[in-house]
Amino acid sequence: MEEQIYKRYDAGQVTETMLQEAAVLFNENYGVWGEQAASKFPKPGSRVRLGKDRLRSQYLPDNATCVYVRVTVDGQLAGNAFACHWTVKDKTVCWVTQLVVDRNYRERGLAKGLLNQLKQNGVDIYGLMSSHPAACLAAAKAFGGKTIDSIRTLQLGPIGKYAEEIMKASPISYVKDAKLRGNVFDPDDTSGLVSSVDSGFFVDHIEPLEALAWVREEIDWPLGDLFDGHEFLLILEARRRSQSRSTSRPKFGS
Numbered sequence: 001m002e003e004q005i006y007k008r009y010d011a012g013q014v015t016e017t018m019l020q021e022a023a024v025l026f027n028e029n030y031g032v033w034g035e036q037a038a039s040k041f042p043k044p045g046s047r048v049r050l051g052k053d054r055l056r057s058q059y060l061p062d063n064a065t066c067v068y069v070r071v072t073v074d075g076q077l078a079g080n081a082f083a084c085h086w087t088v089k090d091k092t093v094c095w096v097t098q099l100v101v102d103r104n105y106r107e108r109g110l111a112k113g114l115l116n117q118l119k120q121n122g123v124d125i126y127g128l129m130s131s132h133p134a135a136c137l138a139a140a141k142a143f144g145g146k147t148i149d150s151i152r153t154l155q156l157g158p159i160g161k162y163a164e165e166i167m168k169a170s171p172i173s174y175v176k177d178a179k180l181r182g183n184v185f186d187p188d189d190t191s192g193l194v195s196s197v198d199s200g201f202f203v204d205h206i207e208p209l210e211a212l213a214w215v216r217e218e219i220d221w222p223l224g225d226l227f228d229g230h231e232f233l234l235i236l237e238a239r240r241r242s243q244s245r246s247t248s249r250p251k252f253g254s
């Protein structure tokens with residue numbers, strides 16, 4: 001039987017070798033540039049790449065509290081995730097900044113397992129920007145707490161209300177600078193976008209759109225359409241099963 005091992009590291013524990021392996025995983029598995037990327041980025045169809053130094057500076061910056069989790073299957077790196085913590089109005093945010101699973105190990109729960117490792121006491125809000133519906137499904141399951149089917153019961157209202165405040169406080173520039181799009185932010189938006197960001201990240205969407213079509217056959221997908229250069233935006237409040245109503249902390253924004 002194969003052996004899956006998850007490990008979690010604070011930024012200071014992440015070695016150069018681990019980052020080199022993370023760079024290879026990303027470069028071979030993340031995705032390719034889309035057509036519209038042509039003027040600004042490398043050739044459409046070429047792999048989106050990151051070196052270990054950029055991984056360190058963008059995903060484990062000195063000015064932020066960051067965490068790295070990885071899973072090995074029979075000793076091989078099969079997936080990893082980076083996350084960053086910050087506070088807004090005394091609430092602690094945990095934002096997933098990268099999530100990649102090796103193609104050979106997908107659709108067997110590793111993304112959800114990685115995100116489970118990011119869960120910790122004291123976090124009030126979890127967030128993620130991703131073009132891949134599977135990343136959102138995995139996050140909804142890992143962070144959504146009590147409700148097993150949490151993407152179906154996702155509360156969009158709080159995303160519309162608090163996303164800007166949460167994201168503007170981020171030490172990660174692409175989160176801070178992402179433009180909020182969709183009708184949770186603008187009731188007049190009839191484009192089909194619901195909870196999205198325009199991140200200007202023109203990764204090819206063929207694979208995420210195939211996944212979206214498949215997911216939409218199964219469920220009423222709550223985050224809307226996916227446009228080029230855009231990503232879905234998911235923000236979830238941590239649920240605390242063990243707290244009684246009288247001792248639970250007030251909700252964000254209250």
Ligand SMILES: CC(C)(COP(=O)(O)OP(=O)(O)OC[C@H]1O[C@@H](n2cnc3c(N)ncnc32)[C@H](O)[C@@H]1OP(=O)(O)O)[C@@H](O)C(=O)NCCC(=O)NCCS
Pocket residue numbers: 029030031097098099100101102105106107108109110111112113129130131132133134135137138141210211212214215
């Ligand atoms: C997105 C990604 C991390 C998902 O990894 P994974 O290990 O396959 O995900 P999981 O097995 O944990 O699946 C999570 C959910 O998504 C569903 N799912 C996974 N891949 C899917 C696909 N291609 N189409 C439809 N649903 C899919 C799973 O069935 C599961 O849902 P369920 O729990 O309701 O059954 C992986 O596809 C990947 O690395 N993609 C490229 C990089 C990327 O887009 N990362 C996200 C940016 S943050």
